[in-house]
Amino acid sequence: MRGRSAPPSLLRHLALCGLLALAASCGRAGAEEGDGRSVPGAPTGVTAAAGSATSVHVMWNTTARAAAYEVYRGTTKVQDVPGSKHMVDVTRLRPSTLYVFSVRARDSDGRLGPPSGPVRARTPAAVADDRSAPTRPAAPEGRAAGSRAARLSWSASTDDRDVVSYDIHQGATKIHSVGGERTATLLTGLRPGRDYTFTVRARDAAGNVSPASPTVRLTTPGMDDGRATAPTGFRATSRREDGAYHVGLSWVPPRVDGEVTAYEIHLDGRPATSLVYGGSAPRDRATYSFYVGRKAGVTHRVRVRAMLPDGTWGGFSAERTVTTGAGR
Template identity: 45%
Template sequence: MQRPLFLPVPTCTCVLLVAACGGGTGAADTRSPSVPGGTTVQASSATSVHVMWEHSTDDTGVSGYEVFRDGTKVTSLPAATRMTDIDGLTPSTSYAFTVRALDTAGNASAQSAPVRVVTLEPAVEDRRPPDRPGALRGRADGSRAVTLAWVPSADDRGVTAYDVYQADSRIHSVPGTATTARVTGLRPGTVYTFTVRARDAADNSSPDSAPLDLTTDRAPGAGPDTAPTGFTAAIRRTAPSVHTVELTWTPPATGVPVREHQLFLDGRLATTIVWGAEPPPGPAKYTLTVTDPPGTRHSLKLRARLPDGNWGDFSAQRTVVVGD
């Protein structure tokens, strides 16, 4: 069987020259963004809360958000972020939170209606995390949202929150009494990999649930799905400080053999995998060596080069932990 060639990732340095322009004739932007709606605040532990809100709109574009606690700004966030955790609070204490939006001209919206929350009671010594959530399942709700559901976790002192992760980043949280979540703001025709973790009042988090891949509906008129499918990653120790990650996947159906893939490790291009001639039949395979300390997490995904020379859609993401 012919082995693939592995091409190193080229390094390049780009210099960007920006010319300053003066004498603009456009009118100054004095219009403020809309007030953020749908603000919710959830007590996550005795010393932290989770704040979420809906996006604002603006004629020139929202540049970010500011979160206030009892009238005092506590954090600033970019426009793409609509949730945050506020730590360092006092147990069993009432707080009011508001959010406002900023645009690219520095105009600020009014603050949202205040939402009051009481932090949880002080937790006794608790180092035991909840059990992992079970039977994660879900469906795509059109092209920009999904709905998830899971079997609740057990904890010796009670689950206070469930955190939804996508590509190893927390994107949503719901109270510990909930077993469903709706995630919005997604892209059409994109495969997403979700996991859920349970959290208790001492901020102990459970292991990840089993991953769930969901693909949002493609936009009208969009072409066929070009993501590799059936992507798996298994990690094995091959020496005292060396592990190998064994990858398998099925290239997208393009009508001709797919000879080239890009592999991304932790969001960065790691290598390009090329078959010089006819690719081997059946699922594609590749082995990656890692030498990180036990407990290190790695995320992996890949995409194929299409017959027209463009890169296709990304596969689902897989996460491996060194030492598992």
């Protein structure tokens, strides 16, 4: 039995719909392939501690490919922070209240990564008409903890009410904060072979701040040439899949204290993509593959570096060249 032909108007309509669908599909594929970069990973090491009855200090580790950070109280964004910083004081809070905070990294194209795990902090009760600052923290001591960190301790301050937090300053800049029950902390993100000066100030629930402690001076050991923190055994190959070329990488993670969970890949001298492990990261050999285009015979330079557990970048691996279609 022969079927009837579709009317010409219907055929034209179907053809037009097919062309529009094809164009939309090509546009999406081009956007995905032309980018080839992943969004920043979820910030790690997020902490929150009350700084006063109306403020909470939130800190996190530096995140690969982050041009800025967004800090959330519950589901509400409350702060934008430049990518060069990884801490903020969230103010105008209510006393005696439990708050939940999280942080998201945003790249230079405005793309948001996933949120960090939530952290909680409770503000203390307000104290009426408290104008008395805590006493100056005494007997501060500091020592280098490896080439990229330092341990700092001090004697507790006293207050007519309670000490809520201690602020640590590097020069004139506040770089860290801990709860008032603590008299020691680990400062990370330092550089080898550098001289540092730190002071400590105590803060009460009313926001009164003590005079600065005596200055602690220390020097981190080593030289910052990056070799001790660079991935080794770096290899790069090319493969073709679905009409496009991909670069396959492998390397041995740097041997450092703590787990390395994030890497940045540079292509032809510029950041191209990042890799963040959500679970356990490999310790023996890591692998990664990413799109580089559809044209054969194109030679690229590629290298990789790790985000260290203290939130700083390690040294670059050796640079390799790879040519699309050459298989190596």
